[in-house]
Amino acid sequence: MHALINGQANSGNPIATILWEIKSSEWQHAAYLIGTCHVVGKSWLDQWKPVTECLSAADCLYTECFPSTTVNTPGLGYIKALDLLSSEQYDLLDAFFRERSGESEGLEHEEAKDISVVGMISAIKEMLIRKNAQRPFHQMDYELYQSFVHANKMTKALEYSWDLDFRPDDKAAAKSLLDVFVRQVHHAREWDTDRADSIIARTIAWYHSLSFNYALDEEAPSPEYAGTAVTVAERNRRWLPGIMHALPEGPTVVAVGIGHLFYNTGLVTLLQQQGLILLPVSLR
Template identity: 25%
Template sequence: MERLFLFAMILLFNSSVTLGQESQSALWEISGKGLKKPSYLFGTVHIAPIAVFDSFPQLKQISQSTDFAIFESGGSPIGIIPEQIELHQPPLDSLFTPEEYLKVDSFFTASPHGSMRPHNNDADILTMVQVALTMIENKTQYDRFDDLIFAGVQELKKPVFHLDTPKDVKNVMDSLGYQRLAKFLVYLISKNTLLNEVNSELDIDLISYSKTLRNPLKLNENPSENFAHGTVERNANWIPKIEHQMQMGSCFISVGLGHLMFRTGLIQLLRNEGYTLNPVNL
């Protein structure tokens, strides 16, 4: 179960403790290579408290001042519309035992999200895990940190784009497995405890992140095999899309912090393409 927990968290958000300024900022300005206006790359921790956004008005201002916003999912595709792939998630009642189903349904019924029963045949188990993590970690918060940024940009009616293709999503789900995610969700709800208390190997410090928006990015290191499996190919596929959109105008690019990390992360990949990336001190 701990190995599943570690792998799932690697794909969901990834963060750590603090190091030097150059390698720990969560927000980076992108310039050079003929860009007329700078773009910004933000490494989010998906389950961070919503209060973080209001605590850093400069982040909110930047996210809403650019021409476009880019997220991992949501919005329109960039470039050629990818081939559609059906994910075929099994119904929820086939993923849980009756006892587990009742436990998970009771958890969501007690929240503003309500019972999962009406969505038995079309619910997204990965999103359910992320929502549960948010609820457990932040007690009174029921929406994910990323959703607030997304909503703020949409309110301004700015174009919003996404990076992941259906194939990317399918690969992630194939890696995690629907049954394994369901077991992980039951495990989270049964423990109902903070991530830091479940597995110290993750070195996640949400309090530090929330106060400083800093985490070590280990830009001169290579990722572990598990980490690489969930990020390296996706990062490489995202670069041409990000470049294309930045040439069209300034972009606010918000992706999981893990996608900025290591030599294979977006920071180093964009530098390899000739762009200048500098940390923004918030």
């Protein structure tokens, strides 16, 4: 995502949208792809009539991981985050969670003992953004999911939590990625949404700008893991069969982080390669 924000995919002729219509000669119903932002609320989407119309018309919503599950695939296992922490890292994170969530929410908490590496990374990121447990955390994907649940519409996840985590023989890679996010505790100002120059505030401003060159014919500048054991490109490839199976079934919306739409490894290009037509729906 940092590469996108820094302009590597933001030059050329920008497209003012996060919404793509998906068309096929094999079915007539509406289908759409939405690029979301995980740190912006659904209310931002609600200001755009084409977006609200496509959501209203859809019978099924696919998101990255909702409804979610924390059950691991039998036999595969996973790495517990606490097993990878040095004593200094343990003390740092323990103090961090106690300060932001309350004295009873440190690493001695029962839930922390079995948390996976990706689960710990997600918890660190969330608390860096929220600052404290009482502060609301607006998450567009989850709020979209909730809106479909409340409307008694179908919701499906493109992947499960175990799809993103490290296996027991991946300890070196798991430790390396976990270390990156443990160090972010020392750089909390970059996750402060109230600081206009922080990385997180720039991410939100970039998303709100609605000015994207999706660079659909270009290679991604470097592999991006974004806090998981799997690259963005690999996740896109894994999702493709499920999406292709779902689209002919009826009016469908696929809502995933906008970073999954860019470059020749993104979902826009992958779906086009399957013979589908993807048309950007301008929001300006």
